[in-house]
Amino acid sequence: MTPVAAASLPLRTRIGQVNQRLKGWEAVRWVDGAPRVTDVLRAEVDRWGGLGALYGVLRADPWSAVRWENGVPPERSAEAYAAVQEHVTRYGDGLPVLFVEEAPHGLMALGGTTLPVNLALGAGMDAALTEELGALVATEARARGTHVALVSGLDVLRDPRWGRAEECFSEDPALAAALVEATVRGMQGTTSCDDPIDGGHVAVVAKHLAGQGAGIGGRNGSGAPIGRRELGELHLRPAFAAARAGVAGYMAAYNDVDGVPCSANEELLTGTIREAWGWRGLVMADGTAIDRLRDSSPDPASAAALALQAGVDLSLWDEAFTHVEKALDRGLVEEAVLNQAVDRVLGLKQRLGLLGDPVPATPAPERDVVALVERAARQSVVLVRDDGVLPLRAGATVAVVGPNADDLDAQLGDYTPPRPPSDPAASTVLSALTARLGAGTVRHAPGSRLRGPLDVRPDEQPDGPRALDAVREACAAADVAVVVLGGSSRRSYDDEFADNGAVEGPAPDTTNGEGVDLSSVALPQAQLDVARAARASGRPVVGVVVDGRPRVLSELLPLVDALLVVPFPGPAGGAAIADALLTGAASGRLPATFPAADGVVPVAHDERMETARGYVDNPVLRGLPLGTAHTPGVTAALRADVTSVAAAVLAEGGAAEVAVDVTNDGPAPATVSVPLYGRRHERGIRPRRRTLLGVRRVTVEPGATTPLTFRLGLDELGSWASGVPAAVPLTVGVWCTPDTDQPADAATVRVTDQEDSTPWER
Template sequence: MTVPRYRDPAAPVSERVRDLLGRMTLPEKVGQLNQRMYGWHAYERTRDGHRLTDAFREEVAAFDGMGALYGLQRADPWSGVGFTDGLDARDGARTAAAVQRHVVEHTRLGIPVLLVEEMPHGHQALDGTVLPVNLAAGATWDPELYADAVAAAAAELRARGAHIALVSALDLVRDPRWGRSEECFGEDPYLAARMTEALVEGARRAGVAVVLKHFAGQGATVGGRNSAATELGRRELHEVHLAAARAGVAAGAAGVMAAYNEFDGLPCVANRYLLTEVLREEWGFDGLVMADGTAVDRLLRLTGDPVRAAALALDAGCDLSLWDDSFTRLGEAVERGLVSEGALDAAVARVLTLKFRLGLFEQPGPPAGAAATGPADAAELGERVARASVTLLAHEGGALPLARAALRR
């Protein structure tokens, strides 16, 4: 029996992608661009442990595959997952393996799924090591120490079977009213660029691909409101708000996440200037562009039609959705002539390329022999970052503490 070319680990990645893409139906292609399901809906706790849900099995069956699954291990107040029902480190690794086994064994082509996790300051999961937030990490002015801490956190994520870390790095604090300021390394583009390089290098050391958030200018929205418009001109965009992204891409980031905000009147997820002209054509980036959560569905206010919304985002350069329903309609967009199948194939090829580069077809589950709890020095490195982040203010002329009269003014 002849082994398909895409199954041959010795074949060049480009040939494996081309062979696999040529075997895929339109629905299977669309399925590779979707990341619709919350990962914590993919499993449920039973008296005997955790099992995959019917909802997960139905999602896989709908497109005979799954491009990516977000947040399988996520646990926090937002997801509502805790120790009573969530996955600890060992159960997380077992469940990740079960997810891959089901997808590979119950689909026609057996394409593994990318497991995507949040790693804002440590893996956002039960038993995960928490690191200081980016604002504190930036205050260390120590990229080497930060890279070591990121490598330790990423090793925990990888040991549990995940492949991609979503990490905020690209935003700058330009308005202290913005509620996500702690996700930034600071206000300085040079500092953000150096810390972003360290972030990518540390994660890659642990075998984890990084998707950098958010592209671009999200820290400069009008009035400090999250996901609002910006009033940036192109010079400020390039000189200030793209410096970290440019550095992260050059360091080997696997992807960027299109921001919620608008630039020049268009939401970033539909902004061809940002996602194609700058990112791909000017910088030569060949990785993934991921939408932020439901960002494609938000385009309905521009298009009035989910199929047109999906086409608009894909044509702009978005490859992979997040929690959206609109991107599941890309097959209709092709059939209606709103976007070419060639554009669809290009996006699918980027998703498949990452899967091959990460070795998913040879080892889809957690690495053999990996400790599910990650390296023992993760907590110690986090403490070192916290200590280094302490910033002393110069006390000249008896300025501190401030006098009551000064406070009243």
């Protein structure tokens, strides 16, 4: 088939190409063991002469009510897609449909490989592994017939109260940008938004654009009352990285930025990403986001016109885009704008080989899927503190207590398909330690299954005192207690959901995920009571917090002798945590700041310097800053003192280089992430306390020193005020100690120009 231009298509077909109204699991049914299209699909194809895209044919989760008993079997996914495609092309105008699926941390379909959540990959700080995981998911999805994957990662975690914190890579835009870019490269296998996407990869629609992590009070979908500089420096940097990697599409978010809804923001969706960045892909609205424009437009046709004019090309479940013809008739939007949107939809179909000759698949390398997932899980484990109780000594009796000690679902995160009936690679902390140490040496008592602030305390339940007594007894009979606390994004098939899939009125057991925002991020007292009971036993206590958001750990720290923090690590998380407990080593770092108290949020490591003193009642804001990790025996030291680069050279691809020596005085090889921090001093701009300039992972042999060179180019040293890096004169203090803000011995990097070469006095 030769390339198709929008102008050659009937108006009805063009409107159909920008609509994605159906929920795909309602479009096909199994009849006598074979897939059959439904009347719902037939009516939509008849109405529009085809479909632009179809979302969620394979989606399986409580919101879709699809489970193993009624969903598309993994091995028959291609048949289901083929039945739909055959009907669309035969009874429509011959244009194939794009098949779109969710893939926030693995394909959200029956049998899809579940990865650690993004925040866990942020703890690993490993772009190479993230790219490899993206390629794994893409190969799996395309083999089933999926064309487009909706992938989280653009959101920057600026408030831990937000339930979707787990979908963010970090609070730091540089780390988020590096991992988003790696994800796009891995999943698409491209370097430009014009490159064809072969049969072994999928197109990525990156979400969400933009500023969703800056919502007021951490409330999902609330406005982001931020200025242009804050938007550019923090929230557009990951999106720019995705554009540079050739991302196929962006998803325009629900929220507004300074009062303008993202799905109606022409400055953002056209002026920034297309005109300023030169990006040429497709913009999809978030689910029902265009219908939500009714609060800023008088009727559905006006809402459709707002979104089309702004730069939205494809709806998701919206009714408003079915009113496009009315918008055209009333002159609310030009037909040329519709044609441009249709051409972008057709352009993505062309990139994927759906129009014209198919794009052959590049042979996928052999991958050990289990090994990759286990490696990612191990990297998500952060050893925050150890007062000498780790590693657990051989032959010790261990009490494993707490609500997350033996709860696999609590390790998986939101947007997770139902687990297969059996998964031999899955493990909890209890099952992994039992397998490694033997059932005779492990004691268990959950103490409490309660996680949320709405829970009642254990002693207010009929069996509450007995539950805590069981914890005391288990700990007293052991040599050491491992207390596993935290949250859960578990969804129930009995929960009530909004039209966009967010849970409405979650059970107290659900403390994370879309629509599950918390006013308090302190650990619930019910969980602290379990830690207190363990401490009262007189045994050493190791705390493990498995959660999808930063938590206030100030009350927990005095109750434990060692502490591990683990963002939802996926099904292999139990074994990964057991490895850290038994070796006394972990390679993750905190990907976000953990606040010192509830009332100080939002708080981040890269906030601007303040002229005020802070809170009288809570003088400490950052309990555990981004990058925190206990790496005994491993140190990193800068070799440079002062280095400089001209702004003109920086703008042309030049860089300053900073050398770091990583030394391992320990008895075993150590694999660590080495972060490089900087404080930018730019004339007329209040500096941030620090920013992450870069991070490298390295393995250092015992007794050895490994040199690293950080190349600081335009991305690292440039100004991101407009969302595009620009070279400006400045001075940057540089260091590599995570728990300090610009120490006295920090090195200095200067970006100079001919007009003003005056060094910044520190």
